[in-house]
Amino acid sequence: MRIDVVSIFPAYLDALQLSLAGKAQSSGLLTIRTHDLRDFTRDKHRSVDDTPYGGGAGMVMKAEPWGEALDSLASEQAVIVVPTPSGAPFTQRTAERLSAESHLVFACGRYEGIDQRVIDEASDRWRVEEISLGDFVLNGGEVAALAMIEAIVRLVPGFMGNPASLVEESHGEDGLLEYPVYTKPASWRGRDVPEVLLSGNHAAIAAWRREQAVERTRRRRPDLLS
Ligand SMILES: OB(O)c1ccc2cc[nH]c2c1
Helix, strand or coil, rough: CCCEEEEHHHHHHHHCCCCHHHHHHHCCCCCCEEEEEHCCCCCCCCCCCCCCCCCCCCCEHHHHHHHHHCCCCHHCCCCEEEEEEEEECCCCCHHHHHHHHHHEEEEECCCCCCCCCCCCCHHHCCCEEEECCCCCCCCCCCHHHHHHHHHHHHHCCCCCCCCCCCCCCCCCCCCCCCCCCCCCCCECCCCECCCCHHHCHHHHHHHHHHHHHHHHHHCCCCHCCC
């Protein structure tokens, strides 16, 4: 999988070179490249924003540099992912679906957003997905892109050292939250690990974990059970 990220703050995405993402890149499983939108400007001031038509507070990202950036970076099969508070919710299903793509281009907006004509023109040429990380507003798309990319790449076959660790995660196929987990010591500050987990009775452990997952989901996310 190839991922390109375009931003006026490309250093925000340096974290992607760490941990698993870095390893996957050295193994050739994954190629992640970040790009400075200002490198696609043509004026001496390297302008990326201007005042909004119709008035209003803040600035809007200019169409020209974005058009040049997407022309240069997006392959025919690319999916252009635009993090935005006005997008469709990003869920584990979204991550699963995008993890099967060969090329993702993340367009990280700032200010009041990107000139709508960029999205409209791109939509005539590539698949474009405007996606929200959640019902809150960040100052730009970079943090959302970091979160989405991590959720996506960990699902790419061969990325995770132990694929089995993906099976019983929150928001997995059963739609439940993860059960509570414990490790040594068996007693800590007067709190003991649940007996069943020390029993060696795998059927009983599985049943307890399922029960805990359902109960946790019912308490914290009843919407997932409806
Ligand atoms: O909350 B967000 O995901 C988000 C994404 C993009 C921009 C651009 C300006 N503010 C933004 C917020």
